[in-house]
């Protein structure tokens with residue numbers, strides 16, 4: 001079932017007259033860049049989920065917040081859908097445009113407004129790149145902790161909208177744990193502050209609610225993030241295993257020993273070989289799995305913990321444990337992991353990245369399930385895994401030019417996500433639902449839960465103009481998806497009429 | 500061994516909510532009622548969560564515990580303690596009365612807050628009885644989950660105004676290997692200056708409070724880092740009981756008969772000139788104030804530094820929670836109307852309109 005917006009199941013969109021809208025924008029916002037020709041619109045037809053494209057009606061590129069405010073007021077009056085876009089690196093089609101809507105690109109808001117070392121925060125515009133914040137804080141020996149692998153490109157606004165994570169989440173948290181405040185514009189173009197420079201603010205925790213809300217509740221116009229002192233030292237251990245199960249068990253043992261590593265990542269053989277081929281990180285290509293365990297903090301503790309973790313790893317059956325000799329080797333070990341996606345991309349014309357999470361103890365069973373599915377569908381799957389916090393990234397290899405392979409890859413991906421839900425996990429740990437996992441939402445949530453989500457949306461955007469069709473499926477979509485997708489022997493949403 | 504009384508009373512809670520919905524009668528949700536003093540008075544039938552208690556699942560290597568809302572925090576703490584783990588938000592237990600649901604609904608965290616996060620930061624999943632009379636599940640037992648809106652974290656600090664929390668999954672962490680407390684004689688201004696400076700350095704602080712006379716610090720981490728920091732910071736050793744006294748509000752400061760205010764401010768804010776006595780917690784980000792001063796005056800002073808003030812003394816103030824800006828209040832009302840259309844859950848507890 002296609003994930004492109006389908007008015008029949010996703011809801012009827014307002015009809016917008018493109019030339020009238022364009023004329024009005026030019027009149028009301030004469031100094032804002034507006035793209036409208038087929039050629040200019042083309043680069044914006046997808047985000048990081050490039051298998052799906054839709055040409056937006058118009059693309060706007062504001063440079064001042066007043067322009068965004070004005071634009072939103074106009075769109076609200078004229079009933080025009082608005083899809084926000086940051087850097088467009090999202091992997092779930094969250095910034096996939098609509099033919100009948102405006103794509104609001106926030107990427108030109110690149111100003112770092114303030115870095116405050118005493119208060120340990122940075123106040124930035126939403127288009128600032130994730131890595132640029134840490135770079136601006138570096139002179140004070142401070143940094144911004146969440147580090148998605150896309151950090152050289154993705155925007156902080158997009159990070160907030162997706163609640164992005166990274167390889168250091170287990171110890172330092174996700175985006176939501178590292179925010180103080182966001183400024184937003186509501187669908188009506190009204191300014192609102194969520195959170196504050198203090199550690200909490202009065203009323204409901206709307207900052208938490210907005211984090212990860214995928215541009216559905218408001219437009220983020222400014223972000224204040226917490227900064228942390230840089231750890232004195234960071235050391236990385238690379239452990240090899242002759243089975244994925246043993247590697248999985250080792251993760252639990254490290255935590256049972258009372259140690260929370262800064263990063264704890266796992267890769268399976270296919271991913272190891274791909275990364276080694278691409279980056280020459282020095283990975284053992286004959287290992288069935290490797291664990292990368294980073295310990296960071298104050299020097300004396302890190303030495304001590306390295307020794308403890310080494311013992312745990314060997315007891316858990318590691319065939320080899322290597323400590324990165326120096327900073328250069330540490331960076332190399334990480335480069336292999338951080339480039340795992342493009343590395344796997346070299347093995348195959350296309351790949352499809354999944355993002356399910358599971359309780360860690362379920363890892364052996366789920367990996368077995370994935371390998372069975374891989375065989376059943378005749379598609380290779382490489383596994384890269386934020387092992388510390390149970391976030392899997394199975395990468396499905398396929399060739400979109402072979403008829404039917406994209407479909408097969410998607411069906412396989414959907415099955416993997418359902419497996420994650422079945423063992424008590426989630427369909428997405430950090431990439432978001434967007435359009436990509438809209439159908440799988442019907443497996444994770446029942447109709448009453450979806451109704452409550454729609455109620456939240458209605459509180460902030462009753463007319464449904466912000467990013468229509470993303471994140472939360474309509475009950476009709478679920479009914480239809482469910483009817484082609486019977487599981488546990490019964491139809492989900494039996495109460496809804498089929499059509 | 501910890502004695503545990505487990506009972507699933509969710510069916511009865513759901514029935515009581517549905518009954519209230521049918522008769523449009525307000526409910527006053529109550530756990531241990533240790534926080535009855537905090538917030539506005541609610542008229543309504545009591546919904547007592549305490550029969551719904553017990554730990555549903557706990558696997559220390561997963562770093563997650565799931566328990567029913569009526570579980571006493573003391574029981575939860577004891578079970579975690581046996582496995583060498585803890586709730587990092589360090590909630591007050593109030594003689595064993597406080598419940599898990601109450602902790603999450605009031606969202607208040609103890610001295611470790613600035614370093615290890617607030618209650619909401621630990622919430623991974625909740626079960627909730629809604630204003631539509633349904634018992635639903637949001638989030639789960641996994642560390643990362645961005646499917647749908649983050650309703651679980653929204654419930655933290657919602658004071659029961661959005662529904663009845665019946666079950667919570669929380670992230671837990673191993674206890675630190677080493678813990679040591681220090682007392683450094685200095686005035687509040689210097690203490691705040693020092694804290695702003697140390698905050699930029701990798702010092703293993705896990706609590707910092709100034710009681711008007713001296714700065715109290717707690718160091719937590721490995722043996723090496725704690726010893727090095729102790730060497731560097733100097734001062735004299737302090738009994739760790741200070742922190743429990745602070746957390747449970749038993750320090751002599753709290754015995755002052757004047758009204759108690761909680762001021763939440765940016766941590767690097769200097770000494771706040773307000774009538775009365777102050778006690779600094781959270782490394783400067785939370786200031787307790789005992790004062791007869793007028794609420795408006797207190798709020799103006801705190802708002803001027805981008806902070807807010809909550810009155811912690813029952814009946815002293817008509818609006819104990821800091822007033823919301825107009826657009827925020829409007830969206831609070833809209834959210835309340837959407838999630839609790841009949842307005843049966845703790846109406847007016849936080850704000851008259853919500």
Ligand SMILES: Cc1cc2nc3c(=O)[nH]c(=O)nc-3n(C[C@H](O)[C@H](O)[C@H](O)COP(=O)(O)OP(=O)(O)OC[C@H]3O[C@@H](n4cnc5c(N)ncnc54)[C@H](O)[C@@H]3O)c2cc1C
Nearest residue numbers: 086087088089090094148149155157158161164165215220
């Ligand atoms: C190679 C690669 C590796 C990646 N690794 C990770 C990883 O390790 N961890 C991780 O979490 N993600 C990862 N991602 C995914 C992606 O980078 C993140 O989701 C990122 O947060 C998206 O930011 P963006 O600026 O590109 O947002 P976009 O893709 O432009 O938008 C994402 C969503 O945010 C909304 N949005 C954007 N800006 C705003 C705004 N100002 N106001 C309101 N809504 C807005 C959009 O509507 C959309 O729903 C990876 C992506 C790639 C390509």
Ligand SMILES: Cc1cc2nc3c(=O)[nH]c(=O)nc-3n(C[C@H](O)[C@H](O)[C@H](O)COP(=O)(O)OP(=O)(O)OC[C@H]3O[C@@H](n4cnc5c(N)ncnc54)[C@H](O)[C@@H]3O)c2cc1C
Nearest residue numbers: 528530531532533534597598600601602604607608659664
């Ligand atoms: C004197 C005093 C000082 C305090 N100071 C601190 C402090 O400094 N730091 C700190 O961390 N804590 C503090 N607390 C907070 C208190 O210890 C915790 O918040 C406690 O967990 C409240 O639990 P309870 O079961 O007693 O809640 P109650 O008092 O019964 O309820 C508190 C609020 O939560 C709602 N509620 C309770 N259960 C549920 C539920 N299941 N679903 C939905 N809503 C629910 C109630 O309606 C009420 O609005 C203080 C409490 C007291 C009495």
